[in-house]
Amino acid sequence: MQAPESWLHPTPAGLYCEPGGFHVDPVRAVPRAVITHAHSDHARPGHQEVLASPETLALMRARLGPARAGLRQRALGWGEVVRVGDVALRLVPAGHVLGSAQVVMEYAGTRAVVSGDYKRHPDPTCRPFEAVACDLFVTEATFGLPVFRHPAPEGEIARLLASLALFPGRCHLVGAYSLGKAQRVIALLRAAGWERPVFLHGAHAALCAVYETLGVRLGPLAPVPAGKGRLAGEIVLAPPSALADRWLARLADPLVACASGWMGIRARARAGGVELPLVLSDHADWDALLATIAEVDAPEVWVTHGREDALLRAMALAGRRARALRLIGYGEEDAAEDAPAA
């Protein structure tokens, strides 16, 4: 028995698994990388060998271009165990976005799990999170404060549809991050019975197409037509960064909504000029972080990007050993991923 702390190390390039000879989600180019998911702060370009889920590899190729998404790409099926060096490695769904995985590593009779980003609310566009008991659990803490309790996603979509019913003359422009959130919003709309085309800002079209080829059905999608004052009573999705853009003139009396975990905080929502904040996050909220840590029941917890302070305090209160890794380079996309239009 060798505790995972002795064979998994935080390094400037990211978490390094010594007996496997690989990094998990390294922030700079490395010889061998295991990638949890395709968000840009986790999936960097230029690695020699990349191991990831088939969906993550497909999304990386779409975002980075085939040449920069790893010289050698190795797809790992869900639950498939492979030996990398002396380590038994497998990927388990993380429920964050399509293809997102937890990295489960076993070595010398102990098990470490790097969760990447994860959530516990059901998401029709990806496989649900599976809890794996372990000796060391590495968790994110993007929403690691007790003020973050994400409401049921269906309720937030119902608020969007209620607003459409109340303001049928206004185009409803929803800010949603282009990988994961946009597709989830569309899928939730479909589940709520919205059958009309969903109109997409150019930034969203390519990734929605990849989702479709990977078997996620999104229904009718269309580009935003040119002209002025269009699409009254319709739903348009755009990246949060485009919510204050000049192209808004194309839309009829646009009502700006934004789908993000940060929308639960009023000052954040107001700073973005949002009229309809939708609290919809692809990250675990406070209760989910605590419940997941209790469920995997690891004696040692490492906290990566996000708000480590509060989570460390909660671990101390619960009598669990925990430390903040303070890795540099993560969370940039999470902030954008869930950011109000600033």
Added chain:
Amino acid sequence: MIAFGRLLERLAFTPSRNGRLAHLATYFRATADPDRGFALAALAGTLALRSAKPGLLRGLAAARTDPELFALSYEFVGDLAETVALLWPAPSDPAAAPPRLAEIIAGLGATPPAELPALLAGWLDRFDPGTRLALLKLVTGGLRVGISARLAHLALAAAFGVAPEAIAEVWHALEPPYLPLFAWLEGTAPRPDPADTPHFRPPMLAHPLEAADAAALDWSAYRAEWKWDGIRVQLVATRTGRRLFSRGAEDISAAFPEILAAMEFAAVLDGELLIRRGTEIAPFATLQRRLNRKSPGAKLLAEAPAHVRLYDILFDGSEDLRPLPFDARRARLEALLARERPAAMDLSPLIAFQDGSELAALRAGARAAGIEGLMLKHGASPYLAGRARGPWWKWKRDPLAIDAVLMYAERGHGRRSGFYSDFTFGLWRADGELVPVGKSYSGYTDAELRLLDRFVRTHTTARFGPVHEVEKSLVLEIGFDSAQRSTRHKSGVALRFPRILRLRPDKPAAEADRLDALTAIL
């Protein structure tokens, strides 16, 4: 209470007037009595609740959460009530029916202060975060959604297809939860009769006269008066009581006992409250001193005696004169004054004139204290509640001053450090949105600075670093040297050397100037 919480949240994020009206109308239609009546009162500021201090909120949070987690959360969220609402543990029994707004109002009224924390905690346990926030804002007296009684009336009018003036007419004679009002609106009862209660009637308001209007005016049909620089008041005296109301329907009777004492008649009169010293009208600042005192002492009463300059009559006894033309009302007003000879009141004289150019010259020369310009009133017009375009015009003398609404404030430096002394103010755009037009650090007196500072501290609705956003309810009269087009401002206009001439707490924010008034002089 859940529906009320949702309404408040939608209002907090909806800047446009039409959007707010739609949310309010939907709520009033969909919500049952008596909850909607209490909601109406809470929004319009007519609900008297014993309010809780912020310390109570801190105490509630401390009993349920770890202090370190609370501190980290508060630091991030920046608002105490919101922090408590968000981190309060989820309902222990989600099936338990949450209390209705009416139960909450009743509970707050019946509970001694010592038992308030336990009562609130029990309610918080049964709510979702949005409703928890609404509850905490309600009990700390900080709804701050900027709904005026006028906007509430418009929403009721839209919801039930009634004229807003008809609602305003009965509104002031009723009390929360306004059951007779809603019964009438839904067609299940006749219109409530305000009868003999001394209540407020919605006043007739004037439009600013623009150059284009002046050019088209049939001057011979209009009567001219000075526009007095005081505050508009309504004097109501019936068999059952006497009241003095501000134009915003606020009962200011207690602040002006000498006027109340002089109301030895049965009538509803419209006039301007001024401070008069001999034959002189004192500057507005003197009136301001009186307005700041809920009940003035003998010294202040002697130094700054109040006076009402009357210009219209709405009721003579129980006879409603509002349908009569202006000229006929004027004759009735003169007759009443001749008959009753009330103390502390006189008649606003009519100004004789031949044509528009003569009036324009009078207006330009009107520099006396206490005069703001001219009023033009159509001789044949009835007394119409609201601001109809045409029958009454106001023709202010100095175009280089605007009435703007305070929007943001920042702390100053040097002599003023510690005070909120940098102010951003805005005007109404045609779509009902308030847009900033300038920023000022000067013009006010030290006393006004203290008032402004207190206003900011008690009316902050959001914080962006050092910048405090405040409830859009305080009107500032802004003087400036010139206005220029600007692409840097959302309003498209920049003011040169703006300064705060005075505070206008008596003026409803909805009646501050519109951006058009400024763009018209570019």
